[in-house]
Amino acid sequence: MKEVITKILNNIHQHHRKLHFHDRDELCVAKVPIFSELYKTELEKINSLVIGSRHKKGEILFMQKDPIDHLYIIDSGKVKFYEVSSEGKQQIVKILGDGDFFGELSIFTDDVSNLNAEVIYETDICMISKDDFKIFLRKNPNILLKITEFLSKRLSEAENLIANLSLKNSDQKIASWLLTMGDKNGVYSSNGIKLKLYLSRKEIADFLGLTIETVSRKLNQLQNDRIITIVNRQEIAIHDRSKLEELSDI
Structure with a gap:
């Protein structure tokens, strides 16, 4: 050491x-x-x-x-x-x-x-x-x-x-995290809020106290619901902030 x-x-x-x-x-x-x-x-x-x-x-x-x-x-x-x-x-x-x-x-x-x-x-x-x-x-x-x-x-x-970590379920954790990251690092455009990710899926999972599989599944579900678009592994576009707020239970 x-x-x-x-x-x-x-x-x-x-x-x-x-x-x-x-x-x-x-x-x-x-x-x-x-x-x-x-x-x-x-x-x-x-x-x-x-x-x-x-x-x-x-x-x-x-x-x-x-x-x-x-x-x-x-x-x-x-x-x-x-x-x-x-x-x-x-x-x-x-x-x-x-x-x-x-x-x-x-x-x-x-x-x-x-x-x-x-x-x-x-x-x-x-x-x-x-x-x-x-x-x-x-x-x-x-x-x-x-x-x-x-x-x-x-x-x-x-x-x-x-x-x-202690009170919210996986849907709420993912939605809250996206909102926080969007507010702090997001770039507003005509296509929504562009969010560059500096964390791997494993690091996101570690941060939120979830498994990698859960993070990937929940992000894909948000994309299927047209709330976000997963541009690539390092970029997400948020299209429906109000829906994220509902999901995060704000």
Whole structure:
């Protein structure tokens, strides 16, 4: 295990690169909502603290019980966070994408990670060390309020996930997931809401607490009912949002 972790860390360090952006729209930190109220000069100051790295699909950023000593910002790409049961079954807890951040709890505690973090699509990560970020927060205390707001939002999302897994049936889980993904990542067009999938059928099943067979069967049924179209294994078009809302029991 130590050799695996060492290899992971070495790969990360090999990919590290300093980010030097000048236009506000190009600043990695400008994508993060908690920094939305900062002026360009302040953004440039915090961006000067950033170390960037590029990661391929399947790379592990950190594992359960690893110490977290950075704030991570996803400049582009997708990262999944999951637990592994004693039987080896993976339970995906959340998936973060462009402009999302994680590791913020390390600012307040010295706890280790309770989840594994794995890249599911080529991803650019910006990192700010815990100590550097603490110094920045002392000069910009309003950012703490923003972080608190986002922590509350994530707690609410976690509660919704628990409700989905424990109280909803398979039809409701699939419909709720499609609605959530459509709202977050969907692109509206004349043909409905185009939704690009970054997860395999197995990962979708792990996330929803279902079997692969059930996920495939339920998606095919939605297509037969003309509620969605399965364009390919990585893209779905939602045609009837109101019907999905009925199915999700909203």
